[in-house]
Amino acid sequence: MSQSIDTLILADWVIPVQPEDTVLHNYGVAIDKGRIIAVEHHDELTNRFDATHLRRLKGHALIPGLINAHTHSAMNLLRGFADDLPLMTWLEQHIWPAEAKHVSEEFVEDGTRLAIAEMLRSGTTCFNDMYFYPQIAARVATDTGIRANIGMVVIDFPTAWANNADEYIHKGLAAFDNFKHQDGIRFSFAPHAPYTVSDAPLKKIATYSQELDLGIHIHLHETAFEVEQAVKEKGQRPIQRLNDLGLLSPSLQTVHMTQLNDDDIRLVSDNGVHVIHCPQSNMKLASGICPTAKLLEADVNLAIGTDGSASNNDLDMLGELQSAALLAKVGAMDASAMPAFTALKAATLNGAKALGIDEDCGSIEVGKCADLCAIDLDRIETQPLFDPVSQIVYSATREQVTHVWVNGKLQLDNRQLTSIDEEQLLDKVKHWQKTITQTQ
Incomplete structure (x- = not known):
């Protein structure tokens, strides 16, 4: 019987950072109550877990936030x-x-x-x-x-x-x-x-x-x-x-x-x-x-x-x-x-x-907080792809970041912020631009 969890993310690559120089192909991450509870192959994850939120991120690499x-x-x-x-x-x-x-x-x-x-x-x-x-x-x-x-x-x-x-x-x-x-x-x-x-x-x-x-x-x-x-x-x-x-x-x-x-x-x-x-x-x-x-x-x-x-x-x-x-x-x-x-x-x-937070953050490991970043490498700018780590460091741009989770909560959903009103924020910033310009 499948275990009910909050979120399941299936990516083309998971780059856990720890262990070093590791790239996991067709892997994903299971998240419950803000923590990573499994890092496994797609087939194993879908057999083990029934997630409230399922994200299939084709062409994406998942890295620590x-x-x-x-x-x-x-x-x-x-x-x-x-x-x-x-x-x-x-x-x-x-x-x-x-x-x-x-x-x-x-x-x-x-x-x-x-x-x-x-x-x-x-x-x-x-x-x-x-x-x-x-x-x-x-x-x-x-x-x-x-x-x-x-x-x-x-x-x-x-x-x-x-x-x-x-x-x-x-x-x-x-x-x-x-x-x-x-x-x-x-x-x-x-x-x-x-x-x-x-x-x-x-x-x-x-x-x-x-x-x-x-x-x-x-x-x-x-x-x-x-x-x-x-x-x-x-x-x-x-x-x-x-x-x-x-x-x-x-x-x-x-x-x-x-x-x-x-x-x-x-x-x-x-x-x-x-x-x-x-x-x-x-x-x-x-x-x-x-x-x-x-x-x-x-x-x-x-x-x-x-x-x-x-x-x-x-x-x-x-x-x-x-x-x-x-x-x-x-x-x-x-x-x-x-x-x-x-x-x-x-x-x-x-x-x-x-x-001083490396026991909780900084790598994709079971037990750590689910602070994660998904990068779409299936773009003209990062193709062909021989090494996802190389593409992330030397070719990818921030516009290719599509999803971000902090403590298991989705904060960026397909490039859209979930907790910040962008239009309201931009209005305030324009007010500050005018104020600072007038007092120079």
């Missing part, structure tokens, strides 16, 4: 606002002044919803956020059904969100307390960068991180200027300063890391620090190239993020993992650096490891 390991979601409202500028000019003369004028609870709510809509349509099922008003981002993520790690931003100077580092920490912890029992929502400390956060709050964050078992998410070694200024002013490289302050540990997620020498890489590897690579943003801002081949050789967990749309200018993780694979090759001058599967793993399971 993509994990955007670093973004500033609300900054989607500043997409294209200040292009073709180096990082510090972009920040100090354009982004920070614009934020001072416009950032509010409403700005964060609408910008985060826009970002989530874009991410779901791109196959992303979890994102790691760093922005102001974290309680608003957490609420929008909960409302829309996406998984999220919400950063509690800490910075020394005042913004619309808080006046000083202690107030940022206090308000962030209050948001954490409000959502700490909410399924699918996690929190981490998010000190902006070593050059914007002083020693005292960084020490406090290190202590709180250990006491509360929370991650730390920070921009680090993003540009040569950042490192040179730190050496000039502090007498040491930023990563060494963080080490002296007690921040280097498996709880630390370091973003960008384009300026690394061998000693830096050794520190990262020895302390189990995660590196989050944002190739397109780094290229657009001319910040440098993260030495991903050396990091992988040192057994560092390498994840991938998009950064915010103000510096990318999209949240397309398929495009990002393709850029990561290609940039690794030219950065190392080695065509074998970061093969296609390694890039896919960085955008899925490695992202889950960085966020």
Whole structure:
């Protein structure tokens, strides 16, 4: 007698990510109560299960939901606002002044919803956020059904969100307390960068991180200027300063890391620090190239993020993992650096490891949450097909993402969002475009 379950997905290929380099042909996934209960051949699944929802996805590959390991979601409202500028000019003369004028609870709510809509349509099922008003981002993520790690931003100077580092920490912890029992929502400390956060709050964050078992998410070694200024002013490289302050540990997620020498890489590897690579943003801002081949050789967990749309200018993780694979090759001058599967793993399971959720997410395995992305490879752009992993990494685009499930719930159905009113959202975004334009 067949077992009744919620959902049965039958794809041409299932790419579980774990075990490595595995492609399962004519396989599918059985889902019940938000969890994967079987990964088997079509015939076995249809004999064993009677599903309320059956999806036969001919020509599709099923992969774990993509994990955007670093973004500033609300900054989607500043997409294209200040292009073709180096990082510090972009920040100090354009982004920070614009934020001072416009950032509010409403700005964060609408910008985060826009970002989530874009991410779901791109196959992303979890994102790691760093922005102001974290309680608003957490609420929008909960409302829309996406998984999220919400950063509690800490910075020394005042913004619309808080006046000083202690107030940022206090308000962030209050948001954490409000959502700490909410399924699918996690929190981490998010000190902006070593050059914007002083020693005292960084020490406090290190202590709180250990006491509360929370991650730390920070921009680090993003540009040569950042490192040179730190050496000039502090007498040491930023990563060494963080080490002296007690921040280097498996709880630390370091973003960008384009300026690394061998000693830096050794520190990262020895302390189990995660590196989050944002190739397109780094290229657009001319910040440098993260030495991903050396990091992988040192057994560092390498994840991938998009950064915010103000510096990318999209949240397309398929495009990002393709850029990561290609940039690794030219950065190392080695065509074998970061093969296609390694890039896919960085955008899925490695992202889950960085966020501390790899027991539940990041691969298609029995017992894990059903966070899944279906990609239609039966298109002109991805034919002929010799290797589905290669086609996903080097040829497919986000327009080929047709279905997305988060925790077993269908969030994208044949390219249509199920939990977000697209027309209403676009009306709000046009309002913000007009408002921001008028106050430039």
